[in-house]
Amino acid sequence: MVFKRLLGSLGVGGPTVDTVLDPGPVLPGGALNGQVHLRGGDADFTIEHITLELVARVEAEHDGGESEGAIVFDRFTVGGSFRLAAGEAHSVPFSVMLPWETPITELYGQPLGIVLGVRTELAVAGAKDKGDLDQLAVRPLPAQEAILEALGQLGFGFKSADLELGRIGGTGQQLPFYQEIELAPAPQYAHQVNEIEVTFLAGPAGMEVVLEADKRGGLFSAGHDAVSRFTVSHHGVEQINWHAEVDGWIRQMIEHRASHGSLGSYGHGEPHHGGHYGHGDPYATHAYKDEHGHGGHHHGDGHGHRSGPGMGTAIAAGAAGLAVGVVGGMVAAEVVDEVGDFFEGDDEEEGGED
Incomplete structure (x- = not known):
């Protein structure tokens, strides 16, 4: 497993985190299961909390036209208050319940173009940093x-x-x-x-x-x-x-x-x-x-x-x-590209302070 390095407020040499969701789509109102894998940095750190955010790409209409952006629609604290030694590997399993109104992203295994993600926030020594987004797949009830x-x-x-x-x-x-x-x-x-x-x-x-x-x-x-x-x-x-x-x-x-x-x-x-x-x-x-x-x-x-x-x-x-x-290979590629661009763009934005 390649750990995703947290930069920004935690700095190089701080803990790294990788959130792995259980395979397969989940149901609205159902359980989202997975594990948060941590790797200690160059020194001992106290992990104050590990929080998962559910993120969606939404559209808004207003007098000036239409705009797009990301919105956090739920948060879950899944761990924290423990010491992570330098270089130590530590995993935190989680099971959280999705909101019943969580949008569906696929039907019969085919994507609908809806983009949802799970983002991990790590709080260490009074500083907070957000890891990469993991794509969330939701099938219909x-x-x-x-x-x-x-x-x-x-x-x-x-x-x-x-x-x-x-x-x-x-x-x-x-x-x-x-x-x-x-x-x-x-x-x-x-x-x-x-x-x-x-x-x-x-x-x-x-x-x-x-x-x-x-x-x-x-x-x-x-x-x-x-x-x-x-x-x-x-x-x-x-x-x-x-x-x-x-x-x-x-x-x-x-x-x-x-x-x-x-x-x-x-x-x-x-x-x-x-x-x-x-x-x-x-x-x-x-x-x-x-x-x-x-x-x-x-x-x-x-x-x-x-x-x-x-x-x-x-x-x-x-x-x-x-x-x-x-509808055709081109459109399929564009769906994948659009989803990828959303996650990559968010990562770049999060890392903009480096």
Whole structure:
């Protein structure tokens, strides 16, 4: 194992750290397991604390346009208060629970273009330094996968996925951002809508599903957005005919001319009554490029989302349900490059004080 050297405030010759996550994707609300490997430096040090930060790349919209940056959406202290001798190897195992609203980054093993990372902060002798980001892979919960598969079976196609800074009014959202999965309309709806956006807001008891349709205008009417919210339970997922259920959601949303930003509660499961879905830690921003856009941004403001290279995977209906494929080798490479650039850029920023 090659240890990643911590420079900056700790200086050359200080302890080094390497965080290794258990292989495979994790679930929202599930356990993230791994080990923090430490190597002592040129002298003895007291490790005051080892903290893991969950970091996401998010987009923010504001009067000046759109900006991107990294946001820390949870923190966990996993160790500390021990002496690390010079040259000593020491490992700290950890198991922490991810927030239920943690975005999904892949579907059937294919990346969606969402970038999440785990960053390790080491506090030694009153100084703090952050190690490299380790990429975090998150797969969908059974209900999320069933809904996306049903959309694929209905003929909807994947366009892009991103994380938007802001909150969706009328929901139990806990994180300071939400995930939007943008879908091209199925042929039977193409004359009515330009695209569909899906947002999952999961919690311990169930999940809110927020659907937004960009409805086409008619000969004598302008286009507008229709927004609806449905609730589902984590239990009995396999007993539901999701093809019929989701088709009913889409029809209800399109046919019911919901007002801009108006959310109704329909569907299965217990409605959310304002319980706390996430963790109690305060959410701190980090390395954000623009301070605008922290207000009450919500679905349905008519803006266009970036769906260009780097976000490109495709969801198509197949005999086995929803199949995810990368649109050509070039786009696949761009997805990898974009993810890599995010982590490398963050490392450079962290090391800028050297």
